[in-house]
Amino acid sequence: MKLSELGEHEAVKRLIEEILAGQWRCPSLGPGDDAACVGGGFQNLILKIDGGSLASLWAPWMEPADIGWQAVAAAASDLVAKGAKPLAFAVSLGLDPGEDIETLKGIVRGAAEAAQAHGAWLLGGDTNSCSNCGWIDVAAVGLAEKPVGLQASPGDTVYVTTGRIGLAGLVLDSLAKGRWREAMEAYPRAFSEFARPRARLEFVELAGTGCITAATDSSDGLAYSLGKIAEAAHALVELENIPVEPEALRYAEEYGVDPLELALYGGQEYEVIFAVRGGCEKLVEERAATLGLAVARIGRLREGPQGITYRGRTLSVRGWDNFKNM
Amino acid sequence: MKLSELGEHEAVKRLIEEILAGQWRCPSLGPGDDAACVGGGFQNLILKIDGGSLASLWAPWMEPADIGWQAVAAAASDLVAKGAKPLAFAVSLGLDPGEDIETLKGIVRGAAEAAQAHGAWLLGGDTNSCSNCGWIDVAAVGLAEKPVGLQASPGDTVYVTTGRIGLAGLVLDSLAKGRWREAMEAYPRAFSEFARPRARLEFVELAGTGCITAATDSSDGLAYSLGKIAEAAHALVELENIPVEPEALRYAEEYGVDPLELALYGGQEYEVIFAVRGGCEKLVEERAATLGLAVARIGRLREGPQGITYRGRTLSVRGWDNFKNM
Numbered sequence: 001m002k003l004s005e006l007g008e009h010e011a012v013k014r015l016i017e018e019i020l021a022g023q024w025r026c027p028s029l030g031p032g033d034d035a036a037c038v039g040g041g042f043q044n045l046i047l048k049i050d051g052g053s054l055a056s057l058w059a060p061w062m063e064p065a066d067i068g069w070q071a072v073a074a075a076a077s078d079l080v081a082k083g084a085k086p087l088a089f090a091v092s093l094g095l096d097p098g099e100d101i102e103t104l105k106g107i108v109r110g111a112a113e114a115a116q117a118h119g120a121w122l123l124g125g126d127t128n129s130c131s132n133c134g135w136i137d138v139a140a141v142g143l144a145e146k147p148v149g150l151q152a153s154p155g156d157t158v159y160v161t162t163g164r165i166g167l168a169g170l171v172l173d174s175l176a177k178g179r180w181r182e183a184m185e186a187y188p189r190a191f192s193e194f195a196r197p198r199a200r201l202e203f204v205e206l207a208g209t210g211c212i213t214a215a216t217d218s219s220d221g222l223a224y225s226l227g228k229i230a231e232a233a234h235a236l237v238e239l240e241n242i243p244v245e246p247e248a249l250r251y252a253e254e255y256g257v258d259p260l261e262l263a264l265y266g267g268q269e270y271e272v273i274f275a276v277r278g279g280c281e282k283l284v285e286e287r288a289a290t291l292g293l294a295v296a297r298i299g300r301l302r303e304g305p306q307g308i309t310y311r312g313r314t315l316s317v318r319g320w321d322n323f324k325n326m
Numbered sequence: 327m328k329l330s331e332l333g334e335h336e337a338v339k340r341l342i343e344e345i346l347a348g349q350w351r352c353p354s355l356g357p358g359d360d361a362a363c364v365g366g367g368f369q370n371l372i373l374k375i376d377g378g379s380l381a382s383l384w385a386p387w388m389e390p391a392d393i394g395w396q397a398v399a400a401a402a403s404d405l406v407a408k409g410a411k412p413l414a415f416a417v418s419l420g421l422d423p424g425e426d427i428e429t430l431k432g433i434v435r436g437a438a439e440a441a442q443a444h445g446a447w448l449l450g451g452d453t454n455s456c457s458n459c460g461w462i463d464v465a466a467v468g469l470a471e472k473p474v475g476l477q478a479s480p481g482d483t484v485y486v487t488t489g490r491i492g493l494a495g496l497v498l499d500s501l502a503k504g505r506w507r508e509a510m511e512a513y514p515r516a517f518s519e520f521a522r523p524r525a526r527l528e529f530v531e532l533a534g535t536g537c538i539t540a541a542t543d544s545s546d547g548l549a550y551s552l553g554k555i556a557e558a559a560h561a562l563v564e565l566e567n568i569p570v571e572p573e574a575l576r577y578a579e580e581y582g583v584d585p586l587e588l589a590l591y592g593g594q595e596y597e598v599i600f601a602v603r604g605g606c607e608k609l610v611e612e613r614a615a616t617l618g619l620a621v622a623r624i625g626r627l628r629e630g631p632q633g634i635t636y637r638g639r640t641l642s643v644r645g646w647d648n649f650k651n652m
Contacts (some may be wrong), residue, residue, distance in 0.1 A: 003430065004423035007454055011427055016450075019435050019621070023447045027413075037447030038467060047449055049375070049416040049465035053456035088351075088364045090375040092463040097330035097649045101337055104329065109345050121349045123362030123373055124342075127334055130379040133459030137418040137452070139375035141364060141467055172612045183524045322455045323423045 003323040011323065024029075028147040032228060034078035035140075037147055046084035046144050050075040053136030053270060056322075059175055059194075061184060064106025065113070066195040067136060072114035072122070075140040077199035077270040081217040082149075083207030084142030087201075092137045094130035107136065116126040118199060131252055148207050150232035152214035152275035154303045156235055158229070159284075161200045161272045163296040165222055166248030166259060169266025173257060186238055186249050186254075197270045200291035209287055211280035218271045223264040224319025225273040226308050229301075235273075236304035240311065243296045260310070267319060275301060329649040337649065354473040358554060360404035360542055361466075363473050372410035372470050376401040377418075377463030378648075385501055387510060390432025391439070392521040393462060398440035398448070400545060401466040401524035403596040408475075408544040410468030412525075413445040418463045420456035420538075433462065444525060474533050476558035478540035478601035480629045484555070484563055485610075487526045487598045489622040491548055492574030492585060494520055495592025499583060501513030513573050514582075516613045523596045528619035535613055537606035549590040550645025551599045552634050555627075559601075562630035566637065569622045586636070593645060601627060 003011055016031040024030045025039020035048035050071070057067055068091070076086045091111045095104060104127070115122040125139075152158075167190040174183035184191045199217075206212060214232065216225045222242075230237045244252075244263045252259035276284050281297075288295045308315040342357040350356045350363020356461060361374035376397070383393055394417070401410045417437045421430060430453070441448040451465075478484075493516040500509035510517045525543075540558065542551045548568075556563045570578075570589045578585035593617055602610050607623075614621045634641040 001427050003425050003427060006427055011430060012453060015434050019438055023449060025447055031377055038365050043625045047414050047416055047467055051418050052454045053420055088373055092375045092377050094379055094461050099329050101327050101329060101332055105336060108341050112345055121351055123349060126376050127338060128378045135420050135461050137463035139465030141373055
């Protein structure tokens with residue numbers, strides 16, 4: 001069966017069940033987590049590889065340096081969501097031999113800048129050639145004092161960092177509908193944050209409280225991330241509040257788009273979605289305030305059929321699928 | 327300037343000089359080494375990313391599982407050459423959505439088998455889509471008690487592991503010249519070792535002796551690897567002996583090819599080329615014998631103009647170049 005018929009998420013499920021089961025070495029992190037724990041004597045060491053084809057990543061307004069930055073920030077976000085502080089990155093690039101050296105230099109410069117912005121280093125990498133194609137992959141290692149898996153339970157409160165949900169959805173919607181030039185003029189901040197996202201490093205400190213029962217980043221979309229938490233908990237995520245960014249609300253109104261669509265199904269956004277053990281909320285909120293990290297309560301996990309509801313309405317759990325969406 | 331005009335090695339040199347200088351964190355390992363050391367409190371932690379386009383890696387007789395195996399073994403070899411024991415791998419794949427799920431499963435199965443054959447684990451990865459293209463990248467972390475850089479000096483003795491030099495050259499030559507079918511029948515071992523190479527894990531134990539001053543793997547060809555050691559030492563590698571594998575000698579005779587060409591410029595071979603501090607040779611050779619690792623003395627580093635000679639004749643230092651060779 002073709003990958004496009006099966007879809008990425010089903011294909012990965014089969015890989016895990018048929019081949020990879022038993023490879024994960026830590027009780028805290030397993031298949032489905034954003035990053036893996038090395039295990040053995042290295043329970044705190046977190047490894048991630050993350051990338052994509054340049055064609056899928058390269059929006060028309062982006063510079064080569066933005067591509068390098070985005071790729072490193074995306075890998076950093078996966079570490080951070082598991083409670084790990086990034087230590088080092090390495091980047092592998094595939095480029096057409098007809099490409100200019102300035103493109104290669106730009107991508108690597110952006111990657112090095114992002115590594116430093118995330119408190120880490122870009123330790124070289126690998127260059128490859130590829131006719132009429134191109135890709136970037138980032139290897140990342142980090143250190144997690146308290147690795148955060150997907151072990152939430154009914155009763156836990158669900159949060160999202162900074163509440164800036166929907167800006168990436170705004171950008172992607174404007175791109176899909178061919179109006180990105182006007183949207184970029186009207187909503188410049190959405191576009192600049194899209195090109196140079198920052199992983200929420202402060203979340204690593206929150207993980208240190210031991211109050212976080214599950215976390216994942218929102219890179220495949222808020223709904224998909226919540227679905228992962230609900231699935232692992234065999235529970236229902238009851239949303240009461242979806243803090244859509246005001247710019248995304250304005251964009252939605254201007255173009256007659258559902259703002260929840262932007263917030264729930266955008267993807268390529270790097271906030272942390274996390275669950276906090278019942279009774280621990282105050283401690284986490286106070287710690288977040290000390291760190292200057294905005295966090296918003298968005299709902300609660302309940303006993304019930306696995307899924308997501310928003311003010312009583314059931315939300316579909318879908319998200320970015322590399323083999324179907326491209 | 328186009329990458330094809332500049333070549334991979336010059337392009338990487340510019341990246342290092344203009345962007346990456348200062349990123350490397352350990353005195354032992356730096357730019358030009360096969361893998362990087364994370365640094366800070368993690369001087370023994372080694373990180374590598376390594377990959378390529380499927381078009382460049384996929385020889386016509388190879389199964390999907392061989393591709394996955396090769397990619398992991400190649401990354402393992404880079405760790406091992408720096409004295410690091412592999413701990414974990416993660417793999418990123420780009421595949422056309424029209425590709426069959428069995429191809430994806432085959433590649434991942436081979437990667438998982440190679441990880442285990444190298445005493446480590448395959449901790450998941452990332453799947454991506456890419457129209458009419460495809461790639462594989464492997465992220466690898468390892469632990470080096472004594473990281474081995476490129477700090478050889480005149481007087482050091484130069485070695486190569488196992489002496490099986492030239493088998494990959496045989497395979498690549500037969501492929502380039504359109505006679506791989508007959509060569510595969512006559513020299514099956516060369517083809518099976520090419521499809522399923524093994525990194526020389528025992529070398530990690532040799533690195534533990536503290537006698538090794540420089541090492542690199544032979545994946546870009548023996549001449550290129552020796553050139554790296556000579557360049558870092560600002561010295562001459564005087565070769566006295568190039569242990570060409572008997573099968574490669576027979577192939578060279580059969581087809582009228584220079585056997586040294588197969589041994590020196592083949593690439594995609596995963597032996598370790600290393601230098602041993604003067605006076606330490608006996609200890610290293612005895613330790614290798616205990617480990618069951620064949621090692622062959624091939625020459626010595628001398629004061630002199632940087633380069634390589636073989637029995638008085640100067641050898642050209644060239645090797646695989648992704649942007650020029652493809």
